[in-house]
Amino acid sequence: xxxxxxxxxxxxxxxxxxxxxxxxxxxxxxxxxxxxxxxxxxxxxxxxxxxxxxxxxxxxxxxxxxxxxxxxxxxxxxxxxxxxxxxxxxxxxxxxxxxxxxxxxxxxxxxxxxxxxxxxxxxxxxxxxxxxxxxxxxxxxxxxxxxxxxxxxxxxxxxxxxxxxxxxxxxxxxxxxxxxxxxxxxxxxxxxxxxxxxxxxxxxxxxxxxxxxxxxxxxxxxxxxxxxxxxxxxxxxxxxxxxxxxxxxxxxxxxxxxxxxxxxxxxxxxxxxxxxxxxxxxxxxxxxxxxxxxxxxxxxxxxxxxxxxxxxxxxxxxxxxxxxxxxxxxxxxxxxxxxxxxxxxxxxxxxxxxxxxxxxxxxxxxxxxxxxxxxxxxxxx
Amino acid sequence: xxxxxxxxxxxxxxxxxxxxxxxxxxxxxxxxxxxxxxxxxxxxxxxxxxxxxxxxxxxxxxxxxxxxxxxxxxxxxxxxxxxxxxxxxxxxxxxxxxxxxxxxxxxxxxxxxxxxxxxxxxxxxxxxxxxxxxxxxxxxxxxxxxxxxxxxxxxxxxxxxxxxxxxxxxxxxxxxxxxxxxxxxxxxxxxxxxxxxxxxxxxxxxxxxxxxxxxxxxxxxxxxxxxxxxxxxxxxxxxxxxxxxxxxxxxxxxxxxxxxxxxxxxxxxxxxxxxxxxxxxxxxxxxxxxxxxxxxxxxxxxxxxxxxxxxxxxxxxxxxxxxxxxxxxxxxxxxxxxxxxxxxxxxxxxxxxxxxxxxxxxxxxxxxxxxxxxxxxxxxxxxxxxxxx
Numbered sequence: 001x002x003x004x005x006x007x008x009x010x011x012x013x014x015x016x017x018x019x020x021x022x023x024x025x026x027x028x029x030x031x032x033x034x035x036x037x038x039x040x041x042x043x044x045x046x047x048x049x050x051x052x053x054x055x056x057x058x059x060x061x062x063x064x065x066x067x068x069x070x071x072x073x074x075x076x077x078x079x080x081x082x083x084x085x086x087x088x089x090x091x092x093x094x095x096x097x098x099x100x101x102x103x104x105x106x107x108x109x110x111x112x113x114x115x116x117x118x119x120x121x122x123x124x125x126x127x128x129x130x131x132x133x134x135x136x137x138x139x140x141x142x143x144x145x146x147x148x149x150x151x152x153x154x155x156x157x158x159x160x161x162x163x164x165x166x167x168x169x170x171x172x173x174x175x176x177x178x179x180x181x182x183x184x185x186x187x188x189x190x191x192x193x194x195x196x197x198x199x200x201x202x203x204x205x206x207x208x209x210x211x212x213x214x215x216x217x218x219x220x221x222x223x224x225x226x227x228x229x230x231x232x233x234x235x236x237x238x239x240x241x242x243x244x245x246x247x248x249x250x251x252x253x254x255x256x257x258x259x260x261x262x263x264x265x266x267x268x269x270x271x272x273x274x275x276x277x278x279x280x281x282x283x284x285x286x287x288x289x290x291x292x293x294x295x296x297x298x299x300x301x302x303x304x305x306x307x308x309x310x311x312x313x314x315x316x317x318x319x320x321x322x323x324x325x326x327x328x329x330x331x332x333x334x335x336x337x338x339x340x341x342x343x344x345x346x347x348x349x350x351x352x353x354x355x356x357x358x359x360x361x362x363x364x365x366x367x368x369x370x371x372x373x374x375x376x377x378x379x380x381x
Numbered sequence: 382x383x384x385x386x387x388x389x390x391x392x393x394x395x396x397x398x399x400x401x402x403x404x405x406x407x408x409x410x411x412x413x414x415x416x417x418x419x420x421x422x423x424x425x426x427x428x429x430x431x432x433x434x435x436x437x438x439x440x441x442x443x444x445x446x447x448x449x450x451x452x453x454x455x456x457x458x459x460x461x462x463x464x465x466x467x468x469x470x471x472x473x474x475x476x477x478x479x480x481x482x483x484x485x486x487x488x489x490x491x492x493x494x495x496x497x498x499x500x501x502x503x504x505x506x507x508x509x510x511x512x513x514x515x516x517x518x519x520x521x522x523x524x525x526x527x528x529x530x531x532x533x534x535x536x537x538x539x540x541x542x543x544x545x546x547x548x549x550x551x552x553x554x555x556x557x558x559x560x561x562x563x564x565x566x567x568x569x570x571x572x573x574x575x576x577x578x579x580x581x582x583x584x585x586x587x588x589x590x591x592x593x594x595x596x597x598x599x600x601x602x603x604x605x606x607x608x609x610x611x612x613x614x615x616x617x618x619x620x621x622x623x624x625x626x627x628x629x630x631x632x633x634x635x636x637x638x639x640x641x642x643x644x645x646x647x648x649x650x651x652x653x654x655x656x657x658x659x660x661x662x663x664x665x666x667x668x669x670x671x672x673x674x675x676x677x678x679x680x681x682x683x684x685x686x687x688x689x690x691x692x693x694x695x696x697x698x699x700x701x702x703x704x705x706x707x708x709x710x711x712x713x714x715x716x717x718x719x720x721x722x723x724x725x726x727x728x729x730x731x732x733x734x735x736x737x738x739x740x741x742x743x744x745x746x747x748x749x750x751x752x753x754x755x756x757x758x759x760x761x762x763x764x765x766x767x768x769x770x
């Protein structure tokens with residue numbers, strides 16, 4: 001503890017240099033934080049997805065949709081706890097480039113708890129949807145984007161024709177939903193009954209079923225059972241758990257881990273080298289001062305520790321600063337990369353990395369300081 | 382003249398002094414190497430993806446979509462409208478004299494990977510028989526073409542290699558019926574995706590549909606595009622829009638391109654910032670250790686500007702090899718390496734323009750990093766510096 005002032009004055013001997021090194025290491029660890037946060041964020045998101053929820057979709061996208069009548073068969077399968085369904089259409093608002101997805105759900109209470117991490121809706125909003133035939137719930141994002149408010153009536157242009165031959169659909173906004181699906185900010189929710197009654201084609205069909213199974217461990221087996229049930233019907237199904245799907249989505253980003261590891265190693269390499277040369281330079285410049293310390297009785301080990309502690313301090317402070325910067329930057333990057341998060345493990349990993357960098361880069365200069373020949377150094381040789 | 386003479390003397394001094402400051406020199410070079418290496422490798426992904434997507438594109442290929450459709454997925458062209466297309470002007474004819482018009486309907490299904498058994502999506506393109514004339518880059522490497530009216534498929538070699546049940550002779554169950562894989566093919570540059578073709582009308586009836594997604598036509602020459610568009614406009618029954626192949630491909634690429642570019646420049650910029658700070662720091666150290674020398678120079682009549690320029694030049698001279706090594710390493714390790722983000726595979730391509738971009742970034746890092754130390758060097762107070770020990 002009594003050496004603290006000594007270390008402190010050593011740090012601020014050349015304030016510009018210390019601050020620049022601090023900044024450089026902080027920037028590097030900021031990047032580390034963002035990359036690592038991206039990875040853990042995705043892993044966490046996958047782990048959070050319900051394992052007992054199965055999605056039943058047509059075996060071929062672009063083929064015939066599933067008949068609503070399958071609902072009874074699905075409910076009859078043993079181990080199925082709850083089934084609900086959704087239809088949908090794609091429309092545009094005012095301009096052909098402003099795409100709005102319409103999710104048409106059965107406004108049952110199943111939606112209150114179905115996929116809370118993606119989609120949350122309150123009981124009142126569901127009730128409002130049940131009451132108004134042409135009702136729609138909107139996300140806050142899309143409301144802001146197009147200036148929509150509860151009570152407004154909006155018109156969407158779609159390629160799904162109504163029985164009267166028109167492709168224009170009207171919706172009365174009656175409430176809000178929260179939708180965390182990345183990239184789907186353009187979504188509104190309406191009731192399936194309205195969609196199915198008004199459309200000219202594909203009546204009595206759904207885009208997909210949602211099946212909650214009683215035992216999440218049996219989810220994969222249940223998925224196979226469901227697909228076998230419909231394999232010989234005119235509309236065969238493909239069933240998968242949302243959890244499995246999320247895992248695959250992450251896998252499909254593929255070499256993410258490899259890329260993150262390569263980039264982080266490149267950064268750490270550069271940082272190790274920069275701190276090492278800078279500490280070496282400092283030791284060289286301070287040779288006479290270090291020699292004085294030795295003259296007044298500091299041992300080799302004390303000098304070693306003195307130099308090493310300075311570098312350690314800089315690296316640890318810088319890494320914390322960098323991680324804090326990354327944490328501040330998350331909401332900005334969140335627009336492009338969903339699910340960023342910084343759990344304690346990432347912070348720990350960062351600090352351990354900083355200590356590692358410091359030790360790796362400081363050993364040589366500190367050794368040189370410890371082995372300093374007092375007479376030579378004082379003579380300026 | 383005086384300026385140039387002073388500058389050349391100073392530069393020679395700086396360069397001759399480099400070997401004595403190897404550590405500081407390496408800090409700059411390694412920092413720039415890492416920054417440029419990472420930037421170039423990441424951008425090489427985007428270039429590779431673009432090259433693969435655009436590799437087969439021809440200016441004489443046009444796709445007709447229904448009016449207002451953003452892409453084939455939202456487009457629907459009924460059969461009774463499609464029969465009018467071959468009569469339009471500007472369309473090339475094949476050796477037999479038939480117009481090269483290929484109606485297409487796409488369906489997406491799931492296959493299983495050979496190794497892991499995990500499900501993965503692939504498209505089936507139901508296609509008209511003029512497909513052979515429309516896509517000359519499609520080369521059958523095994524088996525034969527599918528025949529009209531039969532449940533037969535041909536699959537690209539990527540499917541056959543990576544996914545189960547796509548070799549010639551395999552059968553797949555689609556909509557409760559057995560479909561036979563009768564051929565495997567290569568598709569020019571698009572080697573990294575699974576593409577399956579079948580007869581369009583067989584696909585439509587299997588999936589209970591009666592409209593195509595798109596109609597592909599080959600023009601007599603790229604110049605006859607307007608002729609075709611005018612003829613479509615003149616006929617109110619034809620509610621279709623003509624889009625160049627390049628247009629649609631570029632539109633498909635937009636999202637992936639945007640993400641790749643954002644990530645590359647974001648990470649590249651952070652690394653460049655770190656490298657710039659490192660360069661500034663090491664140049665500061667250089668200037669500090671040369672205070673007396675610089676003060677002496679000022680005392681014997683060297684003026685400030687040549688000193689500033691000489692330090693800046695040193696920074697740039699150190700950044701340049703960093704950039705070249707970085708781009709070189711990126712080329713060595715990653716050029717031609719397969720990447721498969723977002724479920725499709727392509728090869729990274731390190732081009733000379735990417736290298737040039739890396740060099741430009743490196744020059745900026747050198748300039749910005751060298752600026753403050755250079756100014757400091759020129760401002761060394763002569764008397765104080767000379768008196769200092």
